[in-house]
Amino acid sequence: MTQVKIEKSILQANEDIARELRSKFKDENITVINLISSPGAGKTTILEKTLPELSSKYKVAVIEGDVLTSRDAERIAKLQVPVVQIETKGACHLDAKMIKKALEELDLEGLDLLIIENVGNLVCPATFDLAEDAKVVILSVAEGSDKPAKYPTIFTRAKACLLNKIDLLPYSNFSLEDYYRDVKQINPKLQTFEVSAFTGEGLETFVEWLEGLVANGGQENRN
Amino acid sequence: MTQVKIEKSILQANEDIARELRSKFKDENITVINLISSPGAGKTTILEKTLPELSSKYKVAVIEGDVLTSRDAERIAKLQVPVVQIETKGACHLDAKMIKKALEELDLEGLDLLIIENVGNLVCPATFDLAEDAKVVILSVAEGSDKPAKYPTIFTRAKACLLNKIDLLPYSNFSLEDYYRDVKQINPKLQTFEVSAFTGEGLETFVEWLEGLVANGGQENRN
Numbered sequence: 001m002t003q004v005k006i007e008k009s010i011l012q013a014n015e016d017i018a019r020e021l022r023s024k025f026k027d028e029n030i031t032v033i034n035l036i037s038s039p040g041a042g043k044t045t046i047l048e049k050t051l052p053e054l055s056s057k058y059k060v061a062v063i064e065g066d067v068l069t070s071r072d073a074e075r076i077a078k079l080q081v082p083v084v085q086i087e088t089k090g091a092c093h094l095d096a097k098m099i100k101k102a103l104e105e106l107d108l109e110g111l112d113l114l115i116i117e118n119v120g121n122l123v124c125p126a127t128f129d130l131a132e133d134a135k136v137v138i139l140s141v142a143e144g145s146d147k148p149a150k151y152p153t154i155f156t157r158a159k160a161c162l163l164n165k166i167d168l169l170p171y172s173n174f175s176l177e178d179y180y181r182d183v184k185q186i187n188p189k190l191q192t193f194e195v196s197a198f199t200g201e202g203l204e205t206f207v208e209w210l211e212g213l214v215a216n217g218g219q220e221n222r223n
Numbered sequence: 224m225t226q227v228k229i230e231k232s233i234l235q236a237n238e239d240i241a242r243e244l245r246s247k248f249k250d251e252n253i254t255v256i257n258l259i260s261s262p263g264a265g266k267t268t269i270l271e272k273t274l275p276e277l278s279s280k281y282k283v284a285v286i287e288g289d290v291l292t293s294r295d296a297e298r299i300a301k302l303q304v305p306v307v308q309i310e311t312k313g314a315c316h317l318d319a320k321m322i323k324k325a326l327e328e329l330d331l332e333g334l335d336l337l338i339i340e341n342v343g344n345l346v347c348p349a350t351f352d353l354a355e356d357a358k359v360v361i362l363s364v365a366e367g368s369d370k371p372a373k374y375p376t377i378f379t380r381a382k383a384c385l386l387n388k389i390d391l392l393p394y395s396n397f398s399l400e401d402y403y404r405d406v407k408q409i410n411p412k413l414q415t416f417e418v419s420a421f422t423g424e425g426l427e428t429f430v431e432w433l434e435g436l437v438a439n440g441g442q443e444n445r446n
Contacts, residue, residue: 038261038262038263038343038345038366039261039345039366039367039370039373039374040261040363040365040366040367040370041366066373067346067373067374067376068372068373068374068375069372069373071369071372071373090346090350090376092315092344092346092347119346120261120345120346120373120374121315121344121345121346121347122261122262122343122344123290123313123315123342123343123344123347124315124344124346124347127313140263140365142263142363142365142366142388142391143261143262143263143264143365144262144263146294147262147263149291149292149294150262150289150290150291150292150294150343151262151290151291151343152291153290153313165365167394168365168391168394171390171391171394173421198396
């Protein structure tokens with residue numbers, strides 16, 4: 001009971017900062033996405049493959065969340081995209097306070113798109129609002145088609161889901177039928193994409209969706 | 224600062240129950256392992272493939288931890304192995320209190336080996352003692368060779384590491400060289416196994432290690 005209360009107060013404190021950030025992002029007309037997945041589902045590789053095109057059209061910045069190391073931020077920095085690394089030192093998710101602090105190191109002037117790559121974890125990041133316009137969940141084929149049903153919170157709260165490593169389909173027992181049945185049941189509005197960050201397959205469709213989001217001030221274009 | 228204090232007291236409460244459980248397991252001569260990995264690294268499949276042999280030699284029981292659903296427990300029950308499902312209802316890891324409660328539903332009389340399959344999460348389960356003799360971490364080739372350096376806590380605390388989905392090596396950019404360099408640096412005593420739950424490759428070596436653990440009352444046999 002006490003633990004539930006503590007959790008509520010932590011989440012409430014997070015909501016307060018997230019509200020402040022959301023207002024800031026709106027004023028500055030910045031679209032924000034929050035990438036969430038298990039470790040190794042391909043968040044950073046998807047960024048490496050899509051940032052060159054995105055940054056040719058928009059002013060983009062990235063916030064990298066990791067428990068430890070700045071390996072991911074180094075990979076992004078190579079693409080000449082402004083990036084801030086948050087090392088959570090053990091914490092299993094990013095929170096709004098960390099984002100607020102990271103923003104101090106970014107030039108927000110004229111920024112169109114801010115991409116937050118969360119800590120690799122399919123559970124905890126789902127419940128912390130980072131003032132994003134859209135949570136984007138990434139699931140890898142190698143993780144198995146039962147994952148949406150087993151970790152429904154993030155699939156409920158996300159606006160888009162990338163099924164990555166689609167090139168591994170022939171070597172796995174992933175069932176596309178089960179996967180689509182479950183995600184449609186959990187979240188009928190979820191935009192789904194089949195991609196391979198390895199081969200590049202399907203990423204252009206995701207980039208188009210992102211462009212629609214930026215064009216609509218963070219709202220999805222559903223015409 | 225307050226949050227750190229709260230975390231310490233939660234961990235302290237967990238330690239107290241874990242100590243009680245450890246004493247019980249010692250009295251009953253039960254070896255306990257705690258399987259930890261990201262979602263979809265292969266914990267349940269590895270159990271499906273090794274339990275038939277293990278349960279032909281020992282009295283084995285399984286505790287399944289999941290955020291939601293009893294899918295994994297149903298898979299284990301098919302093997303005629305006693306299994307208790309813990310649904311954490313959102314919590315990102317098992318704790319000692321949940322294990323204590325689950326034990327009420329198991330017949331501990333003559334039990335040799337208790338296998339706890341934790342919630343799919345490479346971060347939070349690493350810090351909660353479940354009174355196990357050994358944490359066993361499972362990493363899938365599909366997750367990438369940079370994961371031990373990025374999530375070192377579990378690799379530091381585990382006694383064994385299974386590199387699963389070794390059959391996917393030809394289709395991934397996983398570097399065995401980087402992987403072994405990092406795990407040996409993080410934890411020189413870590414027992415490492417290359418396995419494929421899909422093809423069965425390498426699992427017999429892991430079963431032998433487990434048998435050594437049971438034979439030595441939960442201690443590793445390092446002669």
